[in-house]
Amino acid sequence: MTGVVALDVLAAAGDVLASAGGGEGDGRGLVLLLLLAGPLFAGWQHLRYRNTDKRHHHESETRSQMQDVQADDTLTGRRTGLKSARMQGANSRKVTTR
Amino acid sequence: MSDVHAPQAGAEGTPDPGTGATPAPGFPGVEPPDGPRVVSTEGDRGDGIVRCERCGASDASLNVATGMLRCNFCRHEWRTENALASFDLDGAIGDLRGVVVGSGTAAVTADPAVTLKCTACGAEVVIEAGVQARCHWCRNTLSLTEQVPNGAVPDMVLPFSVTKADAVTRVAEFVGKRKFFAHRQFKAEFSPENVLGVYLPYMVVDVNTRARLTGEGEHQTRSYTVQVRNAKGETHSERRYDADVYDVRRTFDLHVDDLTVESSTERLDRDTSRTSNNVINTILPFDVENSVRYDPRYLQGFTSERRDVDVDGLRGAVHQQVRDIARWRADETIGFYDRGVRWDTTDLDVQGERWVSAYLPVWLYSYLQTRKDGSTLLHYVAVNGRTGETMGSVPLNWPRLLAVSAVVEAVGAVAAAVLWVLS
Numbered sequence: 001m002t003g004v005v006a007l008d009v010l011a012a013a014g015d016v017l018a019s020a021g022g023g024e025g026d027g028r029g030l031v032l033l034l035l036l037a038g039p040l041f042a043g044w045q046h047l048r049y050r051n052t053d054k055r056h057h058h059e060s061e062t063r064s065q066m067q068d069v070q071a072d073d074t075l076t077g078r079r080t081g082l083k084s085a086r087m088q089g090a091n092s093r094k095v096t097t098r
Numbered sequence: 099m100s101d102v103h104a105p106q107a108g109a110e111g112t113p114d115p116g117t118g119a120t121p122a123p124g125f126p127g128v129e130p131p132d133g134p135r136v137v138s139t140e141g142d143r144g145d146g147i148v149r150c151e152r153c154g155a156s157d158a159s160l161n162v163a164t165g166m167l168r169c170n171f172c173r174h175e176w177r178t179e180n181a182l183a184s185f186d187l188d189g190a191i192g193d194l195r196g197v198v199v200g201s202g203t204a205a206v207t208a209d210p211a212v213t214l215k216c217t218a219c220g221a222e223v224v225i226e227a228g229v230q231a232r233c234h235w236c237r238n239t240l241s242l243t244e245q246v247p248n249g250a251v252p253d254m255v256l257p258f259s260v261t262k263a264d265a266v267t268r269v270a271e272f273v274g275k276r277k278f279f280a281h282r283q284f285k286a287e288f289s290p291e292n293v294l295g296v297y298l299p300y301m302v303v304d305v306n307t308r309a310r311l312t313g314e315g316e317h318q319t320r321s322y323t324v325q326v327r328n329a330k331g332e333t334h335s336e337r338r339y340d341a342d343v344y345d346v347r348r349t350f351d352l353h354v355d356d357l358t359v360e361s362s363t364e365r366l367d368r369d370t371s372r373t374s375n376n377v378i379n380t381i382l383p384f385d386v387e388n389s390v391r392y393d394p395r396y397l398q399g400f401t402s403e404r405r406d407v408d409v410d411g412l413r414g415a416v417h418q419q420v421r422d423i424a425r426w427r428a429d430e431t432i433g434f435y436d437r438g439v440r441w442d443t444t445d446l447d448v449q450g451e452r453w454v455s456a457y458l459p460v461w462l463y464s465y466l467q468t469r470k471d472g473s474t475l476l477h478y479v480a481v482n483g484r485t486g487e488t489m490g491s492v493p494l495n496w497p498r499l500l501a502v503s504a505v506v507e508a509v510g511a512v513a514a515a516v517l518w519v520l521s
Contacts, residue, residue, distance in 0.1 A: 027521050034514035038507025045499055049276050049492045052370035056382035059422040063355040066427045067192070072347040079316070082339040087316040090438025092429050095422045 059095050134197035134409075139185050139253040139392065139454075148395065150174060159398035162258050167395050178390040181254030187454055188387070191353035194306040194450030197409075200253035202392065202455040203301065205408045249299065249405035252455035254389035255396050258295055258483040265461035265481045266290045268488045272479055279502075281493035284465055284477075294464075295483065297397055297457035298378070299361045299405035302386050303416050305354040308447040309424035315435035316341040341437050348428045354420055356386050359412055361405040361455065366415075374478050374491035381482040381489055384458045388484075392457070402457060409453050417446060459483025467493045 033040070047053055150158055155171035166175040182188035187200065269290040277285060320340040327333045360366050360379065368376045390396070421444045432439050461481035468474050479490030 027517070031514045031517055034510040034517065037510025037513075038503045041506040042499055042503040045279055045503075046494065049279060049494050050370070050374070051377055051380070051489060051491055054380040054489055055368070055376055056379045058357065058382075058419045059426040061383050062357050062419075062423055064423050064427060065191070065351075065353040065355075066430075067351040067353070069348065069350040069431055071431060072349075073315070074345045075342055076314075076345050077343045078319070078340065079343055080338075080340045082341060083336070085321075085337070085339060085437070087341070087435075087438035087440065089440040091441055092313075092425060092432060092439045094425075096418060 057095075134199045136199055136201050137185050137187060138201045139181065140201055148393070151176065157398075158395045160257050160396045160400075162261050165257050165259055167393065178393050178396075180387075181389045181391045182387060182454070184391060185253070187253075187452060191304045191306050191355060191450075191452075192351065194304060194452055196450055198450070198452040199409060200454040202251060202253035203409050203453050206249040206404075206406050250402070251394075252299065252392055252405065252457050254386075254454060255297065255392050255457040256384055256386060256389040256459055256484060257396050258400070258459040258461075260459075260461065260481060260483050260486050262293065262295065262461070264486065265293050265295075265483075268481050268486060269293050269461070269463045269479045269490070272488050272490050273492060276492045279495055279499045281467065281495050284467070284493045287465070290463060292463060293461050293479075293481070295400040296460050296462050297400055297402040298365065298460050299403055300358050300456050300458050301361045301405075301409070301412055301416075302389075302454045302456050303354070303357045303359065303412075304452040305352075305357065305416070305420050305448060306450040307352050307354070307420060307424075308449065309348075309350055309352045309421075309428070310443075310445045310447070311346075311348045311424065311428050311441050312443045313346050313439055313441035315344045315346040315432060315439040316437035317344065317435055318437050339437070344435070346432065346435065346439055348431055350428075352420070352424050352427065354423055356383070357416060357419060357423075358382055358384065358386060358456075358458070359416060359419070361407045361412060362403055363406050365403075366407065372475065374476065377478050377489040377491050378460060378462075378480045381460065381480050381485075381487045384482065384484050386456060386458070389456055397457070400459075405455060416451075417448070420446060420448075463490070465493065 148158075149156055150169035150172060152174040153169060153172040155169055157170040158167050159170060160166075161168040161175060164175060166177045168175045185200065187198070267290075273280070273288060273290070318339055318341050322338055323335050324338050325333045326336045360375075364373075365375050365378060367373050368379060370376055424444055424446070425441060428441075460483055463479040465477045466474055467477060475493070477491040477493055479488065479492075481488045
């Protein structure tokens with residue numbers, strides 16, 4: 001349970017940093033991080049001692065060969081005025097097995 | 099959303115390794131394909147006394163320094179042949195069709211305890227745990243070599259190559275870096291020389307599949323700055339992006355080699371609130387291609403855990419891991435989509451798969467923590483018995499950690515206030 005909380009706190013910190021995009025945001029992000037310094041420290045130490053976030057990276061550490069690759073891509077539209085530098089919902093590096 | 103088409107029936111088939119299997123926790127069962135081809139890995143040895151080829155003594159064990167078996171009477175050393183090569187279980191994965199299994203993967207149906215008749219004096223000796231016992235009359239060492247379907251005898255074994263002294267050093271170093279916030283009782287009782295060599299049960303799987311992924315990708319076409327006015331009427335600059343959107347499809351053959359999964363119910367439970375099995379999972383992978391034919395004498399001086407999950411119980415988990423590998427490999431082909439790709443489906447059309455059961459070597463230091471509410475948590479520090487990779491779980495001294503965190507929070511709050519005033 002505490003491991004999940006620790007991961008959540010660190011993930012929230014990552015979100016804060018990610019959201020601090022422009023000039024004014026940088027200052028606000030840093031203030032928020034300083035205000036969260038205690039929980040962040042506790043979460044970091046929890047993960048360092050208990051290692052509840054660690055697992056075997058089967059997706060990258062297992063030998064595999066890819067052959068006969070076929071690509072079939074179609075342009076379907078255009079999006080403008082997007083605020084994020086990354087596509088929303090991008091999951092190509094997300095692993096489903098924990 | 100994903101789909102799996104299981105491979106069709108193999109060419110030959112006798113025992114069904116899937117009957118009576120239980121799905122691994124968290125994974126749906128997948129329909130077992132009919133009639134796997136079973137490769138016998140049992141050899142011609144019977145249960146009972148396995149003798150040294152030079153002097154005939156029954157007592158031999160692994161010499162970790164050389165990786166060879168050594169007779170404990172005449173000191174003669176010999177090497178056992180490579181398992182995958184000698185049983186022709188290392189053929190090209192692209193040629194795999196149907197399901198091929200080692201005979202050591204047979205469904206676990208028998209009672210764990212096995213009674214052996216001593217071939218020297220005729221006494222009956224019960225082996226309740228492990229695969230070896232001494233005859234209580236004539237003191238010969240008896241070995242369980244035949245593959246009784248109780249999960250105790252696998253197809254192959256990977257001998258330890260990391261010595262106990264090395265494992266003790268690695269455990270001590272790992273814990274030594276985590277002492278300040280460690281639980282007081284753990285620190286007081288920490289004794290790394292109590293590390294234990296354990297052969298844990300795994301399934302090693304090769305998969306030949308066609309993978310098909312579909313989704314949507316974005317390619318950035320423009321990046322620019324706009325002036326934005328907030329509720330107070332103040333303006334500030336923000337970044338904006340334009341992107342082309344594509345339907346993305348990738349289809350390719352994927353040959354997965356030596357995917358290794360735990361095959362005991364206890365080790366598959368990786369809920370970190372009640373176990374620290376995840377640290378044992380972390381020390382994968384092993385160089386399983388160097389495994390040798392199973393010989394119980396490799397286990398002498400170590401302990402072993404029995405397999406209690408069958409091929410069918412693990413198939414869902416294995417296919418899920420193959421999907422993850424497919425996505426990972428597909429990432430190499432989507433460089434054009436610099437804003438990312440969202441995969442919506444990952445389908446597998448499995449052409450063939452090959453399953454081999456194995457004992458793999460792990461040095462384990464364990465500590466049972468009893469918490470204030472009476473519940474217990476078993477912490478492990480695990481060392482890969484081949485590569486030396488080390489990972490562990492050290493119980494925390496929460497009062498100390500919270501006190502230090504409170505000080506850090508106070509300093510952070512003061513710094514935040516100063517920064518706020520200055521800005």
